[in-house]
Amino acid sequence: MNAKPKAIGPIPAGYEARDGNLIIGGRSADEWVEHAGRTPLFLYSQSLLEQRMADLRAAMPERLRINYAIKANSFEPVLKLMSTLVDGLDIASGGELALVQQAGIDTARVSFAGPGKRDSELEAAIAARVTLNLESEGEAARALTIADRLGIAPRLAIRVNPDFELKGSGMKMGGGAKPFGVDAERVPALARHVIGAGADWRGLHIFTGSQALDAEALVEAQGNVLDLADRIAREADFAMPKLNMGGGFGIPYFDGDRPLDITRVGEALAERFASLPPSLEHAELFIELGRYLVGEAGVYLTRIVDRKVSHDETYLVTDGGLHHQLAASGNFGTVVRRNYPVAVAARFDAPPEEIASVVGCLCTPLDRLADRAELPRAEVGDLVAVFCAGAYGASASPSAFLGQGPAEELLV
Ligand SMILES: Cc1ncc(COP(=O)(O)O)c(C=O)c1O
CATH class of the missing domain: 3.20.20.10 (Alanine racemase)
Known part of the structure; x- marks a missing residue:
């Protein structure tokens, strides 16, 4: 490994691997991207949303009413x-x-x-x-x-x-x-x-x-x-x-x-x-x-378009970025930038093999989705999954920046 790694956040409960692939709503990340027709893609899991509400209701007194702050999603x-x-x-x-x-x-x-x-x-x-x-x-x-x-x-x-x-x-x-x-x-x-x-x-x-x-x-x-x-x-x-x-x-x-x-x-x-x-x-x-209800039920999928090395550091350059995931880039309400949970979707249960930074396609050093993360090796064409994307992702990111436009979204 070529540099000191920085820890990534914990992958939320409810995501599993089948034949190594990240599964959401019964299908692999790849299948959902094919279905949607393009990346970047936000996937929101209906079953995880329902489970979260059921667990919350069970833990709270019956008398308590629960509102959803729609700014989250x-x-x-x-x-x-x-x-x-x-x-x-x-x-x-x-x-x-x-x-x-x-x-x-x-x-x-x-x-x-x-x-x-x-x-x-x-x-x-x-x-x-x-x-x-x-x-x-x-x-x-x-x-x-x-x-x-x-x-x-x-x-x-x-x-x-x-x-x-x-x-x-x-x-x-x-x-x-x-x-x-x-x-x-x-x-x-x-x-x-x-x-x-x-x-x-x-x-x-x-x-x-x-x-x-x-x-x-x-x-x-x-x-x-x-x-x-x-x-x-x-x-x-x-x-x-x-x-x-x-x-x-x-x-x-x-x-x-x-x-x-x-x-x-x-x-x-x-x-x-x-x-x-x-x-x-x-x-x-x-x-x-807001975020408690929907945050962990969402995943952002973005495709690697380039793999490059600069001064011994590996960069996985994706077709997504802070214009959809401002918070994951560390530029929305955080003082110190830290890594969200991320994974290589087709190698979801594989052990880490290298240290790589996942960056977006915007021409700014702010556009970093994971900094020196330990990941299985990923190639051009692979999908990177950024978790905790259900809240303040699409709804709180500058999607018009550099003419990029919004990501695709699916409730699955
Ligand atoms: C008035 C109000 N309600 C709800 C929320 C939602 O917060 P959260 O998504 O952290 O639950 C906010 C967030 O700033 C808020 O200002």
Whole structure:
């Protein structure tokens, strides 16, 4: 081997080899590429999506409702499937509302969070009976004016900027000054105002962070969310029809990451639900998850178009790259670049034979899908599989960059 290797992340459960080939949804990666007609290709496994939801439901208290944050993956077939598995959907823009509508999903099950909602987006959401998670007093005023003009009692909740954060979270969304939500101490006054203005009051949304693998950190954050919601409801003296407790459930991407212990999270929630304060007793209680539901059910397949050596280092140059897999290249929300789980699809169970870097076809040093990974030998024409591609792959990568265009996608 010609250089010091860098570890790759753990291959998620549920992927197996048959005659050496990576199998997804009963067929080999090669067969799926032939079926799709081209690479790069995202494959999303229906059975893995269903299994994930079943396992999660089994671990969580029955009372807990689970929403899907569609920003993680809004490919229409995935969206349609997920809408049958979850209790509601969370959107972050008018564009995502249009995707939900095109998929024929009942928009009364949808809530909309995100700073900077334009008037046209507020109007479309109010007309579609979407619950707006209000991000500011200004947004509340605009929503009430638009609703008044439409003659609709708008479904309004308030997104709270909590005074704590989800510890160890990959992306912090609470604690201190933030562009998201209304500072906790100003929420009671705003709640009284929107209720007084005749809104169809939907309660609170408290999102504390994302990509947490530590169950204790999540348990603590959820406990703090319930306490804060109770404090606000008592101060403002309103009944809480719904409380969206946020999400934050993470998945293992990198070497050393351990899967989240959902049993522990579920048990702690069940304990809290057994002794809720009067303000929350009758509330519908939600979490909203993106990557945890869909991330590990997706694989990105890209074909090796060149194999080259530079200064003793081997490069497998593929027809994909960061324009579809920005996060795997280390350029989306990570400080230090580390390797996602990757494999040579036709040699899925073969031992490593060499150290090679998998790079994309973009003319930038940022375009690296695996850095000095230990892999079985791969040749031009072979497929490389990048795992954990079900969330924030196609939906969060600059596919137009260098005129490349989007990858093919299939739900299988
Ligand atoms: C309000 C809100 N909901 C849900 C999510 C989804 O997070 P994840 O995919 O990590 O579950 C995010 C992510 O930033 C978010 O900001």
